[in-house]
Amino acid sequence: MERIPILKMGPFLLVTIQVDLYDRLALNLENDLITMVSKTGARGVLIDISAVSIVDSFMGRILGNIASMSRIMDAETVVVGMQPAVAITLVELGLTLQGVHTALDVEKGMDLLHDKIGPDQLQEQDEEEGPDDRTE
Amino acid sequence: MNKTAQIIQKKKKTILENWMSNQLSDQALRDDLISNEDLHKQSEELLNGLARAMATGNVDNIYAAEYEPVTEIISDISVTRARQGFSPRETGLYVLSLKQAIADTLEQELAGQHEQLYKEVTLVSRLLDSLSVITFETFIKGREEVILRQSDEISEISTPVIKVWDGILALPIIGTLDSARTQVVMENLLQEIVNTGSNIAILDISGVPAVDSLVAQHLMKTVSATRLMGAECIISGIRAEIAQTIVHLGIDLSNIKTKASLASALQLAFSMNKIEVKSNARNANFGLRR
Numbered sequence: 001m002e003r004i005p006i007l008k009m010g011p012f013l014l015v016t017i018q019v020d021l022y023d024r025l026a027l028n029l030e031n032d033l034i035t036m037v038s039k040t041g042a043r044g045v046l047i048d049i050s051a052v053s054i055v056d057s058f059m060g061r062i063l064g065n066i067a068s069m070s071r072i073m074d075a076e077t078v079v080v081g082m083q084p085a086v087a088i089t090l091v092e093l094g095l096t097l098q099g100v101h102t103a104l105d106v107e108k109g110m111d112l113l114h115d116k117i118g119p120d121q122l123q124e125q126d127e128e129e130g131p132d133d134r135t136e
Numbered sequence: 137m138n139k140t141a142q143i144i145q146k147k148k149k150t151i152l153e154n155w156m157s158n159q160l161s162d163q164a165l166r167d168d169l170i171s172n173e174d175l176h177k178q179s180e181e182l183l184n185g186l187a188r189a190m191a192t193g194n195v196d197n198i199y200a201a202e203y204e205p206v207t208e209i210i211s212d213i214s215v216t217r218a219r220q221g222f223s224p225r226e227t228g229l230y231v232l233s234l235k236q237a238i239a240d241t242l243e244q245e246l247a248g249q250h251e252q253l254y255k256e257v258t259l260v261s262r263l264l265d266s267l268s269v270i271t272f273e274t275f276i277k278g279r280e281e282v283i284l285r286q287s288d289e290i291s292e293i294s295t296p297v298i299k300v301w302d303g304i305l306a307l308p309i310i311g312t313l314d315s316a317r318t319q320v321v322m323e324n325l326l327q328e329i330v331n332t333g334s335n336i337a338i339l340d341i342s343g344v345p346a347v348d349s350l351v352a353q354h355l356m357k358t359v360s361a362t363r364l365m366g367a368e369c370i371i372s373g374i375r376a377e378i379a380q381t382i383v384h385l386g387i388d389l390s391n392i393k394t395k396a397s398l399a400s401a402l403q404l405a406f407s408m409n410k411i412e413v414k415s416n417a418r419n420a421n422f423g424l425r426r
Binding site for chain 1: 319322323326327329330333334335357360361362363364365366367
């Protein structure tokens with residue numbers, strides 16, 4: 001059974017979708033991701049969909065679901081790297097993904113998550129990693 | 137081979153001369169658009185083609201294979217004429233004056249044989265009428281091509297995406313926004329966002345003459361798509377009357393950032409990207425005062 005890997009990066013979970021999502025895979029991802037959030041107590045979820053070229057309303061709904069579920073479990077969701085064609089399709093389908101944060105690429109998405117979570121929660125990591133990257 | 141075809145073949149020279157003098161004496165002659173030599177050459181070519189086609193014995197079906205060269209020549213002529221700016225009347229008369237020339241020649245050749253003359257003239261008439269219909273069809277097609285090309289050009293010219301700063305794009309929209317335009321605008325904008333990695337897009341609508349609920353919906357679609365890509369959208373250039381119509385129509389733009397001018401939108405974009413623009417003059421003044 002094909003599965004999409006979920007990587008843990010400090011307080012965040014990173015998911016990069018490299019294949020076109022079919023329904024079964026998307027449902028599994030939703031399930032796995034929420035389980036991971038509850039298991040690790042992650043504060044943010046970053047989903048990279050830059051390799052996804054086809055979406056339908058189901059896929060849009062799954063993304064929305066993941067965001068709502070994560071919100072309930074106190075984790076922010078950021079979707080990054082959406083293709084122009086995908087964005088247009090979602091808008092035409094009327095799915096504007098309210099409640100999902102978006103960013104251009106993984107780097108900017110990480111910055112956004114850092115901003116959203118707030119510095120106090122990340123204190124421990126920051127001290128280990130050196131100066132906060134938000135001060136640029 | 138029927139009589140007309142023989143006569144046309146035999147009297148080609150006279151017919152051409154007649155036809156040319158018909159055309160040259162016509163008030164609608166456009167010697168500013170086409171030289172007499174070119175016209176002569178064109179006419180001769182067409183007449184030759186016609187004579188050759190009629191010589192095959194087919195004199196009523198213009199869509200048959202024998203007439204392909206003729207229709208090709210005539211289509212070519214009408215399309216070029218449409219592009220050169222000839223009026224429909226001038227193009228139509230071009231073929232119709234040939235009918236006159238042939239009829240005149242037939243009259244001379246068949247003097248006294250009224251029945252024969254009548255038959256041949258109707259035949260030629262019918263043939264040339266179909267020819268002029270083809271002329272018209274292709275003429276209009278040529279014109280439509282011109283219109284299509286122009287509208288393509290307009291929609292291409294009017295949607296430039298400008299990078300105004302690192303990470304900030306501006307998109308001045310000029311002219312009415314319809315669904316097709318919105319699609320082009322959206323695609324251009326989103327592609328440019330990917331190419332430049334910008335996180336703010338300013339949509340300037342000061343060139344949009346009117347905003348109705350449909351245009352507003354298109355704007356909101358663009359904003360939503362931009363947001364999905366991970367960039368912020370600011371709408372600027374909202375004139376007083378546009379603000380009035382938007383409120384009167386009950387369109388809700390509250391979840392979209394709007395600014396009155398491009399300058400203030402740029403300022404907002406700067407503060408969102410944490411960019412500070414400092415004036416150098418102030419320091420200089422301080423220096424002078426001290």
